[in-house]
Amino acid sequence: MYSYNPFRSWTAEKPEPSTKKDFLKLSDLIEFFFIAHPKSGTREGEEHERVMFYYPENETIDKKTDITGFAIAIVHFTDDFTNKEDRLLSSSEYDHRYVTSKNCFEIVIQIEKGEFLMGIALNRQSCLKNGYFVHLPTVKAILAKTYETYRLFYGTFISLFNQNLETFKERIGTFFAHYLSILRVNQIPFLDLFSGVDFMQLSSLEFLSVQCLVNRCIEEFSCIEKIICLYQDQLMQYSVEKSDLIVLFRYLTQNLIPNALQNELQPGGAKKKSISESHIGKFITGSIDFFGKENGGAENEGPTFPIVYLTSNENANGLPTLDAYHLVAYRALNTTMCMFVKTVTPEFLQQLEDFLDPELCKLGSMIGDKVSNAPRNAQNDMSFYFIYFNPDSLSLKTNFSSPYSTSSSTNVPLPPKSIYKLACETLEHFFDEKEEFVQVQVKDESDWWVVVKKINERILILFIPNTAPSTIVDIHDTVTNIVKTYFANMFII
Amino acid sequence: MQVWILSEYGKPIFSSCGCENELSDKFALVHTLVKRYEAWGDDLLSLQTKSLFIRFCRRSPLILCIISKQPFNLSVQLDMVYDQVVSILSKTRLEQIYAKKNNFDLRDWLTDIDKRVDACMKGFNEDPVIFFSGFRILPLAYTDREFLHNTMANEINQTGADHVVFGILVAHRQLVVMVRQKNFNLNATDFSILISFIECHSFQIGQSENFIPICLPHYNPDGCFYAYISYLWEGKGPCLILFSNSGFKELDPSYTLKNIRMRFEEKINAWEKEKVIHLKNSLIHPDSTIKMETGDLWHFVYKNMYMDSSQICCSSPQKPWITPEEIATLNNGPLVTQKTAMIIAEKMLRILRQDEKRVFFLIPPGVLNG
Numbered sequence: 001m002y003s004y005n006p007f008r009s010w011t012a013e014k015p016e017p018s019t020k021k022d023f024l025k026l027s028d029l030i031e032f033f034f035i036a037h038p039k040s041g042t043r044e045g046e047e048h049e050r051v052m053f054y055y056p057e058n059e060t061i062d063k064k065t066d067i068t069g070f071a072i073a074i075v076h077f078t079d080d081f082t083n084k085e086d087r088l089l090s091s092s093e094y095d096h097r098y099v100t101s102k103n104c105f106e107i108v109i110q111i112e113k114g115e116f117l118m119g120i121a122l123n124r125q126s127c128l129k130n131g132y133f134v135h136l137p138t139v140k141a142i143l144a145k146t147y148e149t150y151r152l153f154y155g156t157f158i159s160l161f162n163q164n165l166e167t168f169k170e171r172i173g174t175f176f177a178h179y180l181s182i183l184r185v186n187q188i189p190f191l192d193l194f195s196g197v198d199f200m201q202l203s204s205l206e207f208l209s210v211q212c213l214v215n216r217c218i219e220e221f222s223c224i225e226k227i228i229c230l231y232q233d234q235l236m237q238y239s240v241e242k243s244d245l246i247v248l249f250r251y252l253t254q255n256l257i258p259n260a261l262q263n264e265l266q267p268g269g270a271k272k273k274s275i276s277e278s279h280i281g282k283f284i285t286g287s288i289d290f291f292g293k294e295n296g297g298a299e300n301e302g303p304t305f306p307i308v309y310l311t312s313n314e315n316a317n318g319l320p321t322l323d324a325y326h327l328v329a330y331r332a333l334n335t336t337m338c339m340f341v342k343t344v345t346p347e348f349l350q351q352l353e354d355f356l357d358p359e360l361c362k363l364g365s366m367i368g369d370k371v372s373n374a375p376r377n378a379q380n381d382m383s384f385y386f387i388y389f390n391p392d393s394l395s396l397k398t399n400f401s402s403p404y405s406t407s408s409s410t411n412v413p414l415p416p417k418s419i420y421k422l423a424c425e426t427l428e429h430f431f432d433e434k435e436e437f438v439q440v441q442v443k444d445e446s447d448w449w450v451v452v453k454k455i456n457e458r459i460l461i462l463f464i465p466n467t468a469p470s471t472i473v474d475i476h477d478t479v480t481n482i483v484k485t486y487f488a489n490m491f492i493i
Numbered sequence: 494m495q496v497w498i499l500s501e502y503g504k505p506i507f508s509s510c511g512c513e514n515e516l517s518d519k520f521a522l523v524h525t526l527v528k529r530y531e532a533w534g535d536d537l538l539s540l541q542t543k544s545l546f547i548r549f550c551r552r553s554p555l556i557l558c559i560i561s562k563q564p565f566n567l568s569v570q571l572d573m574v575y576d577q578v579v580s581i582l583s584k585t586r587l588e589q590i591y592a593k594k595n596n597f598d599l600r601d602w603l604t605d606i607d608k609r610v611d612a613c614m615k616g617f618n619e620d621p622v623i624f625f626s627g628f629r630i631l632p633l634a635y636t637d638r639e640f641l642h643n644t645m646a647n648e649i650n651q652t653g654a655d656h657v658v659f660g661i662l663v664a665h666r667q668l669v670v671m672v673r674q675k676n677f678n679l680n681a682t683d684f685s686i687l688i689s690f691i692e693c694h695s696f697q698i699g700q701s702e703n704f705i706p707i708c709l710p711h712y713n714p715d716g717c718f719y720a721y722i723s724y725l726w727e728g729k730g731p732c733l734i735l736f737s738n739s740g741f742k743e744l745d746p747s748y749t750l751k752n753i754r755m756r757f758e759e760k761i762n763a764w765e766k767e768k769v770i771h772l773k774n775s776l777i778h779p780d781s782t783i784k785m786e787t788g789d790l791w792h793f794v795y796k797n798m799y800m801d802s803s804q805i806c807c808s809s810p811q812k813p814w815i816t817p818e819e820i821a822t823l824n825n826g827p828l829v830t831q832k833t834a835m836i837i838a839e840k841m842l843r844i845l846r847q848d849e850k851r852v853f854f855l856i857p858p859g860v861l862n863g
Contacts, residue, residue, distance in 0.1 A: 066529070074540055077519075077522055078547070081560060095542075097540060098542075099539070099541075100538045101538050136541075428564075473832050
């Protein structure tokens with residue numbers, strides 16, 4: 001077990017969400033959660049062996065065995081109705097089963113090509129009591145994210161499972177028990193459904209400056225294999241695989257950077273993690289306390305940085321191969337450069353800081369000037385809410401507020417909760433993934449309009465309050481104007 | 494799409510795709526899944542994968558299951574299939590059978606269930622009205638409909654048959670006229686059951702008169718009516734259904750009902766010759782078109798919710814249609830703009846209002862003595 005605790009930043013105090021009820025604790029809704037290894041429980045009398053982790057942990061072993069057995073039975077039952085070709089097509093990671101009953105909503109997903117099953121059930125009454133509308137694809141996305149977060153810090157299930165079963169159970173037990181207790185879900189399902197990143201809008205020159213700095217880092221330090229560069233909580237450049245980007249971005253913007261920012265804002269600042277006092281920036285991951293001290297530890301004890309597992313390529317079984325990297329994050333003037341290296345030495349860190357600090361300060365200063373001189377945030381002029389998602393570039397933009405976001409949101413009051421349910425149902429019932437161009441306009445009893453638009457794979461969802469009686473034709477004109485004014489660069493009209 | 498019916502005790506009863514015996518292992522698994530949830534104090538409702546949707550429905554002593562590639566209206570379809578079973582046996586009878594013997598083979602008592610379910614499923618796929626919970630009304634000139642209504646009501650009342658609670662005339666899956674006693678109301682879903690019955694027994698009905706017990710589940714799932722069913726005009730006309738709740742109060746209620754039909758036909762034939770020809774023609778070849786100037790309107794469905802029984806007017810689809818979801822739904826050509834669609838909608842509503850007396854049933858039906 002590594003000394004780095006990925007939850008350390010989560011336990012620190014975070015800024016309070018703008019509305020306490022915007023987010024709910026998953027633990028208030030959950031009925032059960034499990035991770036099962038079907039092949040471990042095939043022998044009669046040993047069915048309970050398939051249970052790798054179960055929450056709540058004090059449930060009886062019979063119930064745990066039953067629940068996991070039921071999940072396996074459902075997978076096999078539904079597989080019987082699909083032919084082999086369709087099964088192969090749908091055998092992508094996270095092939096799901098949704099199970100609804102009078103008391104619960106349950107989602108089961110297959111992990112690591114069906115080697116493991118992961119399932120979660122939400123209690124209907126608890127969801128109703130907390131005003132949470134259960135959108136099954138959203139809960140599936142949340143479930144997938146829990147797995148990806150584990151995989152980011154500890155690698156695949158199967159790798160540790162094959163090494164040592166008890167260690168594997170202990171590891172997932174510790175991780176998921178804690179993760180489930182702190183995980184929060186958004187009242188607006190779409191914000192959990194779409195997995196994307198917030199890209200910073202840069203001019204060509206600015207982007208070129210970022211790219212040049214990244215290239216120079218990689219050239220100068222051959223041990224740096226991948227880089228992510230952010231300004232505040234927006235992404236400027238990345239060279240990790242797309243499959244790793246979302247989980248990394250989430251971790252960086254929801255934990256690492258907010259924690260670093262809080263330390264910066266504290267009076268006197270936290271203990272400066274800079275090797276040299278003359279530098280403005282500092283490392284925000286890892287321990288470099290060994291520098292210049294007699295730590296009395298092992299002679300060869302060096303700097304410790306968190307280990308993350310990133311995708312390199314797929315192996316023969318179609319499973320991604322993960323490589324372990326140290327996450328070395330350096331931050332100066334709101335700019336964070338995250339570098340992924342295989343080995344870290346004190347000399348490397350010293351050289352890195354000497355090289356990076358002035359360059360990052362220059363970049364941060366340039367971007368900072370642009371941000372402070374930018375015209376008033378266009379989003380403040382918006383009299384509507386929107387969610388934009390491009391599944392190709394992973395760009396996700398919204399003006400719904402987030403406790404992790406530093407940008408301000410529109411002054412329009414939030415739509416009533418019935419609108420989110422309506423929007424989810426519109427997306428499910430009227431959207432065919434195969435269709436390239438779709439537009440659906442729905443008016444709610446509360447006179448809010450929900451418009452879901454898809455062009456060239458990009459999805460735009462608008463929530464428009466109705467200030468005057470309007471017909472479908474009026475709202476069509478309104479939507480056209482909105483797209484022309486605010487999203488002209490994103491859609492080809 | 495597949496529909497399965499089994500008993501709560503695990504015995505297969507019906508499978509729409511083939512012999513249920515060959516699927517006994519699947520039935521057993523469905524039984525296990527449903528019963529496991531019952532043991533947990535819960536009720537299994539549905540399973541779903543990316544391309545498969547399975548819905549369960551427990552209606553003791555039966556378990557129903559539908560497997561479909563589309564997610565829409567699965568509960569409604571299961572309810573309709575269950576209603577078909579109840580219409581044959583009644584709920585009370587069904588419960589009594591299994592209370593006496595829980596491994597009873599219900600297939601012997603449901604000899605035409607496959608035809609009934611097939612007729613249901615055909616309706617799901619082909620009749621846009623099936624999910625609207627309304628009566629589709631056959632367009633007919635108001636004077637013709639009024640004549641039929643009054644004639645039927647008079648003939649029933651004149652015989653003094655106060656056990657006749659409903660009189661219905663049906664053509665082309667649509668309601669022509671209905672008369673009833675004031676306290677009896679026919680539910681649209683029960684009407685769909687009658688339509689399915691007529692569809693799957695049309696040959697038999699055309700050959701001879703039929704006098705059968707039938708349960709209307711939404712009116713009273715525990716009791717049966719005795720229905721007299723016959724096509725008018727020697728099998729060429731619309732279908733007349735007379736419901737009696739005599740319970741054998743009369744020695745032979747069928748005689749009375751047959752008499753009513755004969756007199757009804759006589760009165761129609763005795764009407765003015767030209768009107769009779771026009772009436773018969775309208776019933777055999779109804780004019781269901783709404784005259785629109787533009788050919789951009791492919792299909793519409795309009796549900797009038799202001800009437801006690803929701804009534805539906807829709808066009809016969811000429812081109813591919815998508816299952817409508819709204820009360821007034823238009824399917825337009827692909828090159829139509831939204832503005833044009835709104836104009837077409839307004840035009841259609843105006844025409845429907847002008848044509849109201851022809852496309853809707855506006856005569857109060859509660860005119861039978863009882």
